[in-house]
Amino acid sequence: MTQFTDLGLSQPVLQALDLKGYKEPTPIQAQAIPPVLEGRDLMGIAQTGTGKTAAFMLPSIDRLRDADNQTPFKSCRMLVLAPTRELAGQIADSAKDYGALAGLKVHSIVGGTSVNKDRNKLHRGTDILVATPGRLLDLIDQKAFTLDKVEILVLDEADQMLDLGFIHALRRISELVPENRQTLFFSATMPKQIQELVGKYCRNPVKVSVTPESSTAERIDQYLFMVQQDEKQTLLEMILSERHEVPGKFERVLIFARTKHGCDRIVKKLGQVGIPANAIHGNKSQPQRERALDEFKRAKTPILVATDVAARGIDIPGVSHVLNYELPNVPEQYVHRIGRTARAGRDGVAIAFCAEDERDYLKDIRKKTDAEFERLALPDNFRAVVEGVGPTKREQKPKLARPKVRPAGGSSAGRDKPKQKHPARKGKPAGGGQGRPGGGRPGGNRNRSRSRAAR
Known part of the structure; x- marks a missing residue:
């Protein structure tokens, strides 16, 4: 059985996982963490609840630590885009937990909150920013934030962002980040427009997918x-x-x-x-x-x-x-x-x-x-x-x-x-969901027979 210690993660990240009681990676984590640590672009097919937040956040925290760049003024080093306020909040909370011992600043910005407060808290920049596309573009249009220092770009639940009409926002944001950034796409499904985005904005991405034994x-x-x-x-x-x-x-x-x-x-x-x-x-x-x-x-x-x-x-x-x-x-x-x-x-x-x-x-x-x-x-x-x-x-x-x-x-x-x-x-679940980050059992949500469910 693969352990987190087998994946090449740093001691501070392993300590943060140990504090939360996590020992074994979920399938998506075991597949995604090594190539992300190597700096490869990645396309992940995984449902919510499979632990994919940790799959991209853990190795990204290590890459940010190793690069040791300063927190940029009015910008960020890692940008995570999420379709909903609730998901953005959950990702930001996970980033704070996993990066607790890495000394990285984490902020989130979403619609429905004060724009002025967002401007003030991002004035000095941040290491990791989790954002909904609309609020991010609001701040960019107001010259309150830039994306010229982004080292890692993550698009989470890309297909839902498509469903919510964010396709043009995603294209614009992808054009504003540096060309040499690392890009990580995660999606529950792979519609044509998402495939086109991956083809245009990812460089020879590693493709990983989770097929659970029990849906x-x-x-x-x-x-x-x-x-x-x-x-x-x-x-x-x-x-x-x-x-x-x-x-x-x-x-x-x-x-x-x-x-x-x-x-x-x-x-x-x-x-x-x-x-x-x-x-x-x-x-x-x-x-x-x-x-x-x-x-x-x-x-x-x-x-x-x-x-x-x-x-x-x-x-x-x-x-x-x-x-x-x-x-x-x-x-x-x-x-x-x-x-x-x-x-x-x-x-x-x-x-x-x-x-x-x-x-x-x-x-x-x-x-x-x-x-x-x-x-x-x-x-x-x-x-x-x-x-x-x-x-x-x-x-x-x-x-x-x-x-x-x-x-x-x-x-x-x-x-x-x-x-x-x-x-x-009645199908018996394969393996337990205990001791796994991300809140889900391994591959717990897959589209297959008997109408499975997603995160």
């Missing part, structure tokens, strides 16, 4: 409710208030909706029946997003409603359930959504609500991801509740104000499964 989707039990669009809220309230039992024991519940207004509407209606929840999407300010994530992590408010923008930015252990309130119109997004559960070797539950006008989306998800759903029946009294005959959702006090929360770090998700179960669906 995350094999540890996710997937269920389906067929329900009319205007009745989904009622069903959701009955499930969350535990007036209708579903598989699994609630710990943290992540709900996906298609639009920002849809997220806010769900949260508002849940609050009206005594079920606290938070929303996270692009219209929320950075402090609001951080507060919602913090309350979700601490299980203070264990229900979070999100758009797909947050799908790859949230890496929180203990998400027991993912609810697709609305099915995505892109099958791959379904994979990314359900990948928020079944982290670090644990099992998870994914529940989809499908209305009549979403049947085509469901068909595409089944066809392109090999997802297998077990259909669940609506509550016996569902029609009466919807039509206001007998106890309604407002007249009947919810059994719980929120899902029962088990202490984080408990064993597995203690799930109560229905009697009817697809026996072929």
Whole structure:
């Protein structure tokens, strides 16, 4: 078994790993660290949760130390681009942890925060900068920051940046950095436009890819409710208030909706029946997003409603359930959504609500991801509740104000499964996720049969 000590990392980096209890590299780390240490450009195909942040950050920290260049004025030595604020924050936190003993300055800049504060904190420059493309270009346009001293350029979740419309920003930024920099691309998939970027901005890159022995989707039990669009809220309230039992024991519940207004509407209606929840999407300010994530992590408010923008930015252990309130119109997004559960070797539950006008989306998800759903029946009294005959959702006090929360770090998700179960669906994870940086099990998220999930 390969150890971090076998990969050529420096003593300060190894000490930082030891302090965090990490001994063995994940597959993407074992493949990527040696060529990055050698200064090679790299193209990595890996899902979120496989430890790819450490795969590029650990050797880059060593290369910055060895070069021993001064921190540049109004610039940086290493630039990491991330598609979302949340992911940028997580990468910056990892950089600070791994570089704690290397004496490197780390900063992050994202949209939704004060531009003036960003200008002030970057005035003296930094060694490692983690940024979202829009905010970085804002500072460049204001002559508050330059990229002429960048030694290492990293594009993380490149395909999601493409999905979010950052392709022109990526091209512009890539043109502003020195030609002799080292370039590292990481992406869950390899669309044509990403291939073109790699071909144009990388020099003979080493290509590494992770093919897991057991996909995350094999540890996710997937269920389906067929329900009319205007009745989904009622069903959701009955499930969350535990007036209708579903598989699994609630710990943290992540709900996906298609639009920002849809997220806010769900949260508002849940609050009206005594079920606290938070929303996270692009219209929320950075402090609001951080507060919602913090309350979700601490299980203070264990229900979070999100758009797909947050799908790859949230890496929180203990998400027991993912609810697709609305099915995505892109099958791959379904994979990314359900990948928020079944982290670090644990099992998870994914529940989809499908209305009549979403049947085509469901068909595409089944066809392109090999997802297998077990259909669940609506509550016996569902029609009466919807039509206001007998106890309604407002007249009947919810059994719980929120899902029962088990202490984080408990064993597995203690799930109560229905009697009817697809026996072929349980796949045993290969190896554990313990002692591995990056928050995931090795190769835990791959697109393959049974609709796997991503970081």
